[in-house]
Amino acid sequence: MAARAGIVVTGTEVLTGRVTDRNGPWLAERLRLLGVDVGQVVVVGDRREDLAAALRHLAGGHDLVITTGGLGPTADDLTAEVVAEVQGAVLRLDPDLEARIAARVASLTAARGWATAPEAMARGVRKQAMVPEGAHVLEPVGTAPGLVVPSAQGPAVLVLPGPPGELRPMWEDAVRDTLVLAALAGREELRQRTVRIWGPPEAELAEVLRTHEAERGLEGLEVTTCLREGELEVVTRFAPAAQGAYDRLEAALVAAFADAVYSTDGRTVDEVVFDLFAGTGATLATAESCTAGLLAGRVADLPGSSAHLVGGFVTYANEAKTALVGVPPRLLEEHGAVSPEVAEAMARGARERLGTTWGVGVTGVAGPGGGTPEKPVGLVHVCASSADRTEHRVLRLGGSREAVRRRTVVECLHLLRVLLDEGR
Incomplete structure (x- = not known):
């Protein structure tokens, strides 16, 4: 032992x-x-x-x-x-x-x-x-x-x-x-591998693991799973003798979830996005309302981020959206601040003002107040814009104000991950 x-x-x-x-x-x-x-x-x-x-x-x-x-x-x-x-x-x-x-x-x-x-x-x-x-x-x-x-x-x-x-x-x-x-004289090598999956529900992962255990077994593997901010994390610890069993498990996860598996080497979404920026030479500007700079701050957490993060705007008030990133007042009047049209204008404005490859705009209702039947708490519009492509996501999130803001940042990172990967 x-x-x-x-x-x-x-x-x-x-x-x-x-x-x-x-x-x-x-x-x-x-x-x-x-x-x-x-x-x-x-x-x-x-x-x-x-x-x-x-x-x-x-x-x-x-x-x-x-x-x-x-x-x-x-x-x-x-x-x-x-x-x-x-x-x-x-x-x-x-x-x-x-x-x-x-x-x-x-x-x-x-x-x-x-x-x-x-x-x-x-x-x-x-x-x-x-x-x-x-x-x-x-x-x-x-x-x-x-x-x-x-x-x-x-x-x-x-x-x-x-x-x-x-x-x-x-x-x-x-x-x-x-x-x-x-x-600690009895110590022996203890390997640990992490697979990260974005999108599928936890119940689907549980079924895949049950099926794999029944058909191929998990002998020698200590498998733990965690659902965090919409991501499924599968962490497996094992002795060297069980490497073959782990390889079969990882192959089963990749086969079951395909492109939803975004990391088999333990990298977080932050690290994957960082590597994609480095590999493509792309740059980023952000315009954030409800997240108020959290996205730019998280991108900046990794050393070397200055090579791709050019800057960001916190455009909480409508006046700031117009003054800082050029959102037309007409859009705000016709569609309201929490809308796909305004998110797109924010993303495009941030990109054009800072001359970056990509701009990301975020606008939503983080709560606990401020929601309406048409635009409830947890509704967030996210948009990523480049010179030749625009991608919009509508998020309907639950939980506290902190949870909505935090989950929005994760959603933005995964949107960037997909777009940067497709553009390689």
Whole structure:
């Protein structure tokens, strides 16, 4: 059996949703790349008894337990102390570590102009330099060191800081530590492949998978599916010995869904569109009303997007539609802002003003108010325009205002994907 790890994410701010957990998913993927399966990711608040219970729970059935967070200088930072207690170790001051942390704190204090009392600062440094006996220290990236704490009764615990900017640079040192290497001695390659499908309903995918399993089997494959923003995502994990079984599954999906399968190599629609722009040399301008720049922002999320995203206009008010991208007032009066005619005029105006290959116009009713029987909440018109082609989509979307705006952006990306692919 492959090595298994459990992860404890600490912090009441994460537990209550004030801060999104970025460490659990990141660590799970890093571990998979090492051939380590993640059994559970547990989120606990800054409570001693809950953290201790989570550590004891994960000790069963896991070769390594990893914690993130709770290593700071304040009273609610309890991780090192609780891990020591659970592992049966006594906390001792490491004077050399204390000196190194103090130097880091002094440097940060000078750089940021902090005026913390020296006594308070010294107490915080001392707290962070308390190390469980027998633990290996991972050099701090910020002010908090990492720790690898062994136990005679169970798995070692790898203690990492909470800020991703400190945790991620520490990871390479962590996985080279001898205690961690010993804990993960049973690791083996764990492959993961992702197929992305646009359009078909989830029930259709479920039927294809059921049929394939009955006829060809899914032995050795761990298949998970997810419906997200209208996209079907099929993620499969498997050992190398099951590569043939996976190849048959992927072929079955491609055969069943044909062009609806837009990625078999894990690329997202954003990445596929980026590659198509790069391959065709096309450029883009946007004019957005209800999405208010979300489309341009998402295109710009990928590094290098300046090679094809020239610019965008946020034309929320009718006056902005006319002034910025030249929508004729007559169109607005005759058809209203939420109409195919206005979406087309916005797309064409953005393209002509910025001299791009493609322009995209978006106008709709995101809600929760503003809808009418003729133009209800969730009605969105999207248009893509080039010098010789115009494509229009009518979207009728449900959900919250945020959901309507987010889904509209995804629809725009897929429209661009299809048009750019056809134009190659």
